[in-house]
Amino acid sequence: xxxxxxxxxxxxxxxxxxxxxxxxxxxxxxxxxxxxxxxxxxxxxxxxxxxxxxxxxxxxxxxxxxxxxxxxxxxxxxxxxxxxxxxxxxxxxxxxxxxxxxxxxxxxxxxxxxxxxxxxxxxxxxxxxxxxxxxxxxxxxxxxxxxxxxxxxxxxxxxxxxxxxxxxxxxxxxxxxxxxxxxxxxxxxxxxxxxxxxxxxxxxxxxxxxxxxxxxxxxxxxxx
Amino acid sequence: xxxxxxxxxxxxxxxxxxxxxxxxxxxxxxxxxxxxxxxxxxxxxxxxxxxxxxxxxxxxxxxxxxxxxxxxxxxxxxxxxxxxxxxxxxxxxxxxxxxxxxxxxxxxxxxxxxxxxxxxxxxxxxxxxxxxxxxxxxxxxxxxxxxxxxxxxxxxxxxxxxxxxxxxxxxxxxxxxxxxxxxxxxxxxxxxxxxxxxxxxxxxxxxxxxxxxxxxxxxxxxxx
DNA sequence: CATTCAACTTCAGATAGATGAAGTTAGCGA
DNA sequence: TCGCTAACTTCATCTATCTGAAGTTGAATG
Numbered sequence: 164x165x166x167x168x169x170x171x172x173x174x175x176x177x178x179x180x181x182x183x184x185x186x187x188x189x190x191x192x193x194x195x196x197x198x199x200x201x202x203x204x205x206x207x208x209x210x211x212x213x214x215x216x217x218x219x220x221x222x223x224x225x226x227x228x229x230x231x232x233x234x235x236x237x238x239x240x241x242x243x244x245x246x247x248x249x250x251x252x253x254x255x256x257x258x259x260x261x262x263x264x265x266x267x268x269x270x271x272x273x274x275x276x277x278x279x280x281x282x283x284x285x286x287x288x289x290x291x292x293x294x295x296x297x298x299x300x301x302x303x304x305x306x307x308x309x310x311x312x313x314x315x316x317x318x319x320x321x322x323x324x325x326x327x328x329x330x331x332x333x334x335x336x337x338x339x340x341x342x343x344x345x346x347x348x349x350x351x352x353x354x355x356x357x358x359x360x361x362x363x364x365x366x367x368x369x370x371x372x373x374x375x376x377x378x379x380x381x382x383x384x385x386x387x
Numbered sequence: 388x389x390x391x392x393x394x395x396x397x398x399x400x401x402x403x404x405x406x407x408x409x410x411x412x413x414x415x416x417x418x419x420x421x422x423x424x425x426x427x428x429x430x431x432x433x434x435x436x437x438x439x440x441x442x443x444x445x446x447x448x449x450x451x452x453x454x455x456x457x458x459x460x461x462x463x464x465x466x467x468x469x470x471x472x473x474x475x476x477x478x479x480x481x482x483x484x485x486x487x488x489x490x491x492x493x494x495x496x497x498x499x500x501x502x503x504x505x506x507x508x509x510x511x512x513x514x515x516x517x518x519x520x521x522x523x524x525x526x527x528x529x530x531x532x533x534x535x536x537x538x539x540x541x542x543x544x545x546x547x548x549x550x551x552x553x554x555x556x557x558x559x560x561x562x563x564x565x566x567x568x569x570x571x572x573x574x575x576x577x578x579x580x581x582x583x584x585x586x587x588x589x590x591x592x593x594x595x596x597x598x599x600x601x602x603x604x605x606x607x608x609x610x611x
Numbered sequence: 612c613a614t615t616c617a618a619c620t621t622c623a624g625a626t627a628g629a630t631g632a633a634g635t636t637a638g639c640g641a
Numbered sequence: 642t643c644g645c646t647a648a649c650t651t652c653a654t655c656t657a658t659c660t661g662a663a664g665t666t667g668a669a670t671g
Binding site for chain 1: 507
Binding site for chain 1: 628636637
């Protein structure tokens with residue numbers, strides 16, 4: 164059963180607010196807006212003005228881009244206790260991408276103004292934001308590396324290794340189609356790649372579970 | 388002819404230091420280390436400890452990743468008055484990618500320590516760093532969008548439109564091969580794409596100059 | 612001015628991955 | 642318990658792009 168929920172305790176678990184004094188957390192908690200959301204709902208669109216920093220109490224959210232033909236690329240798949248759409252809040256610009264839920268979720272929005280005031284008034288918080296952004300840049304650079312320098316099978320192998328540490332990358336709503344849109348390929352090609360990895364003996368899988376049998380082998384296929 | 392060079396004046400032109408008071412700029416100038424560099428020199432490797440923020444007085448620099456087969460992807464091509472490798476300086480981690488010069492260049496390095504002290508002591512500077520990082524995140528997101536959702540011809544069209552505003556993307560050392568490594572394709576395919584764009588009437592080109600003939604048309608091909 | 616060499620272009624053949632169709636599976640509501 | 646449906650798999654075919662080879666150009670060098 165889910166524990167009775169305390170916004171202040173929750174905020175303290177997020178990357179952005181960990182280590183903040185309780186007084187700050189309470190002030191933040193007062194302005195945060197709860198957004199219970201069903202699976203498949205669009206949260207915001209690229210180009211819209213940014214309403215604030217979104218926080219996931221539980222659920223799965225995709226951040227994605229669409230081309231004019233409607234083809235989708237998922238930039239990030241996010242899960243419990245993760246945050247998104249800080250960029251618009253930070254620079255006052257529009258949302259850089261679209262967002263929608265992949266599963267029933269409990270979300271919160273911290274209004275842009277609260278977030279920006281915190282940065283201006285609190286030096287330690289600004290330093291924290293810089294840390295988070297630096298990590299984001301590293302993550303994006305590594306995504307570009309994957310997409311441009313490695314085959315689908317290698318990208319799938321890398322994703323499987325990531326899933327071990329990142330629960331957001333599996334679970335309700337994270338279908339083959341979603342993974343395909345994240346790895347810039349198709350569900351069919353993911354199937355083929357999984358079968359190929361199984362043939363080497365690195366993994367076993369059925370349509371519900373993928374199990375890493377030989378992590379060292381998988382890591383070598385992933386070139387990691 | 389190049390003007391007599393003043394480090395302080397120069398720093399004031401960079402994104403990170405614009406608007407800083409002269410006293411701060413002088414303090415920064417004192418610790419900056421000059422690095423005159425020839426074309427083709429490697430500046431640092433991915434994974435090496437970060438020595439500081441690099442600044443380009445003049446020249447062209449590529450930031451790139453290599454896969455185990457030696458295939459290269461150029462993340463950024465940088466030119467006069469641009470800066471790079473702040474991420475390692477910001478989070479204390481290793482360099483996220485490799486860097487090398489594409490042309491003879493005059494570079495400067497601002498030691499990590501100076502940069503980090505500035506962030507901790509100067510709130511306005513921290514805010515500036517956050518702005519720069521937010522912009523970087525937007526740039527990387529848009530690169531991923533290009534690479535995953537658009538064909539080579541569209542990517543080339545988008546690059547040509549970018550070149551209009553960004554002098555770093557043309558000039559000495561920025562060869563077809565460099566552009567190919569940036570667009571995740573090959574020099575041959577770039578040639579084909581250029582020929583295709585010429586056939587539509589959007590551009591004219593010979594091996595040295597590419598001229599945009601019909602910007603509206605090029606923009607529509609680029610889906611912008 | 613002749614030579615050299617890197618950059619560029621063109622083309623033919625090869626291929627990773629996309630596409631579309633058909634069949635399988637299993638969770639879920641009636 | 643029985644369909645219904647979305648997710649998944651498999652396979653045959655197609656295509657954008659890569660690869661390798663050959664030829665061209667022009668700037669730099671002696």
